Amino acid sequence: MPITVVGSVAFDTVETPSGRRERCLAGAATYFSLAASFFAPVRVIAVVGEDFTTAEEAVFNAHKIDTRGIERAAGKTFFWQGSYLENLNEAKTLQTDLNVFAGFEPKIPAAYADSDFLFLANIDPVLQRRVREATPQARLVAGDTMNYWIKDHKPALLEVLKGLDILLINDTETRMLAGNSNLVQAARAVMAMGPRMLVVKHGEYGATLFYGSNAGAHHTECFKTPAFPLEKVTDPTGAGDSFAGGFFGYLASQAELTPGAFRRAMFYGSVMGSFAVERFGTERLQSLTREEIDQRFNQFRELTHLD
Amino acid sequence: MPITVVGSVAFDTVETPSGRRERCLAGAATYFSLAASFFAPVRVIAVVGEDFTTAEEAVFNAHKIDTRGIERAAGKTFFWQGSYLENLNEAKTLQTDLNVFAGFEPKIPAAYADSDFLFLANIDPVLQRRVREATPQARLVAGDTMNYWIKDHKPALLEVLKGLDILLINDTETRMLAGNSNLVQAARAVMAMGPRMLVVKHGEYGATLFYGSNAGAHHTECFKTPAFPLEKVTDPTGAGDSFAGGFFGYLASQAELTPGAFRRAMFYGSVMGSFAVERFGTERLQSLTREEIDQRFNQFRELTHLD
Numbered sequence: 193m194p195i196t197v198v199g200s201v202a203f204d205t206v207e208t209p210s211g212r213r214e215r216c217l218a219g220a221a222t223y224f225s226l227a228a229s230f231f232a233p234v235r236v237i238a239v240v241g242e243d244f245t246t247a248e249e250a251v252f253n254a255h256k257i258d259t260r261g262i263e264r265a266a267g268k269t270f271f272w273q274g275s276y277l278e279n280l281n282e283a284k285t286l287q288t289d290l291n292v293f294a295g296f297e298p299k300i301p302a303a304y305a306d307s308d309f310l311f312l313a314n315i316d317p318v319l320q321r322r323v324r325e326a327t328p329q330a331r332l333v334a335g336d337t338m339n340y341w342i343k344d345h346k347p348a349l350l351e352v353l354k355g356l357d358i359l360l361i362n363d364t365e366t367r368m369l370a371g372n373s374n375l376v377q378a379a380r381a382v383m384a385m386g387p388r389m390l391v392v393k394h395g396e397y398g399a400t401l402f403y404g405s406n407a408g409a410h411h412t413e414c415f416k417t418p419a420f421p422l423e424k425v426t427d428p429t430g431a432g433d434s435f436a437g438g439f440f441g442y443l444a445s446q447a448e449l450t451p452g453a454f455r456r457a458m459f460y461g462s463v464m465g466s467f468a469v470e471r472f473g474t475e476r477l478q479s480l481t482r483e484e485i486d487q488r489f490n491q492f493r494e495l496t497h498l499d
Numbered sequence: 500m501p502i503t504v505v506g507s508v509a510f511d512t513v514e515t516p517s518g519r520r521e522r523c524l525a526g527a528a529t530y531f532s533l534a535a536s537f538f539a540p541v542r543v544i545a546v547v548g549e550d551f552t553t554a555e556e557a558v559f560n561a562h563k564i565d566t567r568g569i570e571r572a573a574g575k576t577f578f579w580q581g582s583y584l585e586n587l588n589e590a591k592t593l594q595t596d597l598n599v600f601a602g603f604e605p606k607i608p609a610a611y612a613d614s615d616f617l618f619l620a621n622i623d624p625v626l627q628r629r630v631r632e633a634t635p636q637a638r639l640v641a642g643d644t645m646n647y648w649i650k651d652h653k654p655a656l657l658e659v660l661k662g663l664d665i666l667l668i669n670d671t672e673t674r675m676l677a678g679n680s681n682l683v684q685a686a687r688a689v690m691a692m693g694p695r696m697l698v699v700k701h702g703e704y705g706a707t708l709f710y711g712s713n714a715g716a717h718h719t720e721c722f723k724t725p726a727f728p729l730e731k732v733t734d735p736t737g738a739g740d741s742f743a744g745g746f747f748g749y750l751a752s753q754a755e756l757t758p759g760a761f762r763r764a765m766f767y768g769s770v771m772g773s774f775a776v777e778r779f780g781t782e783r784l785q786s787l788t789r790e791e792i793d794q795r796f797n798q799f800r801e802l803t804h805l806d
Contacts, residue, residue: 373587374729374730374732375703376728376730377730386674394704396682397701397704397705400728411616414728414802415803416705416725416802416803416804418723418725418803421683422681422683423720452806455804455805456805459805493805495723495725496722496723496725496803496804497803497805498762498763498800
């Protein structure tokens with residue numbers, strides 16, 4: 193099933209203990225698309241500037257990603273510069289130039305109308321909601337957000353949450369959104385805001401899929417996937433978006449969304465996140481093969497399974 | 500197989516968001532013994548003062564724990580007071596009175612001589628080493644330590660590590676001991692100090708068993724267990740010691756120490772840690788049944804297994 197994703201396509205300059213890269217092709221929609229493209233057809237809605245060339249276009253084309261929804265605007269592409277020198281788990285933002293992204297008005301090509309799956313990457317919830325409303329045919333809708341929107345744009349975000357099946361955020365965002373420090377209680381509060389499933393990403397500790405709880409159950413229902421134990425993290429940028437791409441892409445590849453499909457999707461999400469951070473920017477996702485993905489999926493099973 | 504454990508038996512006064520308890524029966528050897536007693540016979544080496552009464556003795560007796568190695572000394576039992584009001588994941592120590600523990604000279608009863616399993620709970624590494632040397636018959640030796648010994652008593656600790664099969668510590672301690680912020684590299688460095696296995700406890704994120712790596716392997720070999728998603732953590736004290744008791748106790752119950760036995764032991768460790776924090780002090784471990792343990796073990800499998 194095809195997936196439509198709306199979000200940022202950007203250039204990043206990053207420095208990490210492994211080195212520095214200038215103006216890598218990046219952005220949430222880019223990481224998501226590349227990761228998801230191993231599982232399902234992907235269609236992007238984004239905006240780029242005049243500095244987005246055929247070289248960047250070719251990265252999407254190589255993965256058969258539909259770029260008809262990437263609008264070319266006068267000006268420069270969204271630019272972000274960050275450093276992981278002090279903390280490999282959290283970027284320190286050095287510069288953010290919204291550029292053409294400041295006036296982004298998502299336009300959905302008619303050719304995207306039959307997308308059954310919709311992913312709202314981390315952008316202004318007002319735009320997320322507009323895209324959600326313009327794609328009523330989508331039968332599974334997932335989305336991401338961040339502390340900035342939770343803190344300063346909560347009413348708009350709450351409107352988005354009502355239209356989501358699945359929300360993917362991290363521990364801190366979950367606790368902040370719910371105003372509750374106990375993760376299980378916070379997850380339940382977030383699900384009461386709309387999404388029937390919540391994926392909480394724990395960084396190097398993996399992720400948890402919460403999928404509701406019955407009053408009679410002895411515990412809140414959830415499924416946990418570990419993170420791959422990496423000896424070297426080169427550049428953590430895009431790990432969460434790549435997780436989302438693997439997770440949602442795998443779901444889109446399934447004929448039926450069984451509980452088992454969601455469990456395997458969590459593993460594939462973790463697999464894609466672990467590959468993304470092995471090299472700078474999208475380098476590793478670009479060189480990846482489906483065979484490598486499935487090999488690591490099996491290693492993930494080994495990491496957690498009793499038998 | 501019987502387990503001998505050496506460590507502290509103490510009284511704790513704790514305050515947590517759930518309330519306050521005065522002088523609970525506590526200490527690493529107490530939590531370890533109670534948790535391990537569900538799986539194997541346990542024998543304790545410790546020292547207590549005149550304030551240790553038949554009421555505390557009865558808690559050990561109810562779990563058939565051999566207390567002949569608990570020495571009664573003139574003075575008071577080790578006392579600790581801590582608060583989790585600010586951070587449920589880390590205690591703030593308000594008071595530590597070593598009391599009779601200050602002059603602790605572990606004495607090993609002759610009746611303990613056939614213990615195949617030895618656990619060195621978190622005490623002065625000089626004492627850990629002495630007990631290790633006095634129990635040459637032990638065929639599986641595990642131990643714990645803490646930041647204080649790593650920072651200020653490293654040479655003595657390094658001597659202990661040479662005699663350990665398995666070390667159980669947390670993330671921060673692993674990184675501190677290895678002087679390396681990457682957990683996989685740090686784990687390998689710690690194993691090079693002696694223990695052939697390392698259990699790294701991640702608190703609310705579960706634990707990882709590292710068991711070496713081959714030059715030819717694509718990844719460092721490890722096994723991960725999640726933590727149980729608890730809606731309420733009443734008192735985190737003793738979670739790590741209870742994990743160790745479940746882990747080591749389960750191993751001691753096995754006829755053969757297969758790779759599968761270590762995996763199941765990790766799950767049982769996590770199970771016992773999750774029960775320990777449900778109530779204050781050792782209250783939950785005292786009321787626990789083997790049936791409840793196995794029920795939660797199966798829930799743990801549900802949390803991580805694909806099928």
